[in-house]
Amino acid sequence: MEEETNSSIFARETSRLWRAWRTVHEMVQDRGYELAEDEVKISLQRFRDEYTNEDGSPNRAKMQFSARPSEAMIKKYTPPATASNPNPTTEAGTIWVEFCPEQSSIGIGVMKKFVGHCSANNFKAGILVTAMPLSSQARKVITVTQQYTQIECFLEEDLLVNITHHDLVPKHIVLSREEKIALLKRYRLKETQLPRILQKDPIARYLGLKRGQVVKIIRTSETAGRYASYRLCV
Amino acid sequence: MSGPSVSAQAPTGSQTPKGILKKPKSTPGTSAPPPSEPTPLPLEQQIAIQQAKLLLQQRGEDIKPPVSLDFFERLSQFPVTRGASISAANPSTKDAREFIEAVQGFLPREYQDLIEERNCLGNCGYTLCPRPRRKYTGEFKILSSGIAKVADLNMWCSDDCARRALFIKVQLDNPSYIKRDGQLVVRIELDDESKHSTRRQAPKNGGAKTDESELAKSMERLEIDKKTQTTRDKTALAVERGDARRPAQQVEVTIREKSTTAPVKGPDQSQAVQDGEAHLMLEGHKTTFGTGKDDAGSDSDDDEYLPSAIRL
Numbered sequence: 001m002e003e004e005t006n007s008s009i010f011a012r013e014t015s016r017l018w019r020a021w022r023t024v025h026e027m028v029q030d031r032g033y034e035l036a037e038d039e040v041k042i043s044l045q046r047f048r049d050e051y052t053n054e055d056g057s058p059n060r061a062k063m064q065f066s067a068r069p070s071e072a073m074i075k076k077y078t079p080p081a082t083a084s085n086p087n088p089t090t091e092a093g094t095i096w097v098e099f100c101p102e103q104s105s106i107g108i109g110v111m112k113k114f115v116g117h118c119s120a121n122n123f124k125a126g127i128l129v130t131a132m133p134l135s136s137q138a139r140k141v142i143t144v145t146q147q148y149t150q151i152e153c154f155l156e157e158d159l160l161v162n163i164t165h166h167d168l169v170p171k172h173i174v175l176s177r178e179e180k181i182a183l184l185k186r187y188r189l190k191e192t193q194l195p196r197i198l199q200k201d202p203i204a205r206y207l208g209l210k211r212g213q214v215v216k217i218i219r220t221s222e223t224a225g226r227y228a229s230y231r232l233c234v
Numbered sequence: 235m236s237g238p239s240v241s242a243q244a245p246t247g248s249q250t251p252k253g254i255l256k257k258p259k260s261t262p263g264t265s266a267p268p269p270s271e272p273t274p275l276p277l278e279q280q281i282a283i284q285q286a287k288l289l290l291q292q293r294g295e296d297i298k299p300p301v302s303l304d305f306f307e308r309l310s311q312f313p314v315t316r317g318a319s320i321s322a323a324n325p326s327t328k329d330a331r332e333f334i335e336a337v338q339g340f341l342p343r344e345y346q347d348l349i350e351e352r353n354c355l356g357n358c359g360y361t362l363c364p365r366p367r368r369k370y371t372g373e374f375k376i377l378s379s380g381i382a383k384v385a386d387l388n389m390w391c392s393d394d395c396a397r398r399a400l401f402i403k404v405q406l407d408n409p410s411y412i413k414r415d416g417q418l419v420v421r422i423e424l425d426d427e428s429k430h431s432t433r434r435q436a437p438k439n440g441g442a443k444t445d446e447s448e449l450a451k452s453m454e455r456l457e458i459d460k461k462t463q464t465t466r467d468k469t470a471l472a473v474e475r476g477d478a479r480r481p482a483q484q485v486e487v488t489i490r491e492k493s494t495t496a497p498v499k500g501p502d503q504s505q506a507v508q509d510g511e512a513h514l515m516l517e518g519h520k521t522t523f524g525t526g527k528d529d530a531g532s533d534s535d536d537d538e539y540l541p542s543a544i545r546l
Contacts, residue, residue, distance in 0.1 A: 104353075104354055104356065105350075105353075105354050106354065107310065107351050107354030107355055108303055108306055108307050108310070108351060108354075109307065109310075109354075109355070110354075112307075135347070135350045135351055135354050136347050136350065137303060137306050137347050137350070137351050138354075140300075140303065141303060144303070
């Protein structure tokens, strides 16, 4: 009896983790990183084979991967060349994704270890997926180290469904720096005159928006067919 | 009594009342003297510098810099010295001193963070306790004293540690200050363990005496608190006004006179004198009480219409 309940708990947890695993892959792919299609669309059976222990419990310590930015993404995140800086380097770099095996809430120590791992291996960005919320001081670690490595944290339960696949969520496209300048010029706007989107907005978190980036939102419209609006991340 | 007042309020025609407005200068061109003192910096720059200084000062005084993460890391792994004789009730003096000195710089919010941080590592929330915290499951727990949230219980290893940590928290929430190296710091002391043990064993015997000393202690604390409160209020007010620490830098006030174009005339009162209302005039205007009925009401047809309406 005991054995059965244990295995059913493990099965449920594994399928939850499988969904989060798929969502985080889709998220990384949507941001413009290179991932193979069979990595993203992993089946539950394969996931179970690869990421569970012998007793069926999920092995979070094994759940980690890195991804390189695609050509398009490198181009998008390269600042425009200027006279003083004719060959600008891109801001896009490899990303490291890790599921945290910690089952209690995340403290400074765990967070520092993750940040240390990211910076030691020259990852430009890191995503930590946790089962429990962060402590407020651990959150502070992220803000302190923000200028070296871009660290983001997601809860497993927030990644169970991919919100961009929802019917009511319109398509969001991040604009590159040139596109943003062209947009502001075209409409003769100042940055502050654009509508805004919060950085903590679920979509903004999904796309990893930084302050000052502009996102183009394409909605379907009954009268106009497609309707584009722009929002500035604040 | 009415004699002098009538003579003062109703002057004769030849005696024109003296206006309060200023006589114009004979030559309007030279009326406004230009401020010719050579200033080292333009005014905008001076104001900007003043503002920046003020902001710097306010940041120094109002917003305490946050406690560094290293402190949290160190305190979350406390106590450093562990042994059979070391417990939360009987901590090593070195650890206790370090804890108190660290906590003196904490905000209540940061102390809460420290407890949270210790719980993340599985330690008891009270910093000087070497034991791990409780790990009940579920949402609520039935105790002998009632029902408690498990999340609250799991923060500590025992109720005694909860009490000790709360004792620190209360002192941070309602701080009283002592002077150390010429600076006021929050006074923190650990809970008196002997008091609790005696009280629990013999509540009737030593009760009155400990209460008395407790009362004296709290009175003393209140007194200190009052004194520091007034000084704090004063500095806060000074910072708000923006004149603290800058007594030498007074604000420069330039009085610019308003230029007048025509010679000033007193109000014409001949009409009022004829109507016999001169005693009601003030600077050429008659004061009414908002209704305006005195002047306009008499020749409007309201008066005639209203009584007829009532009659019907």
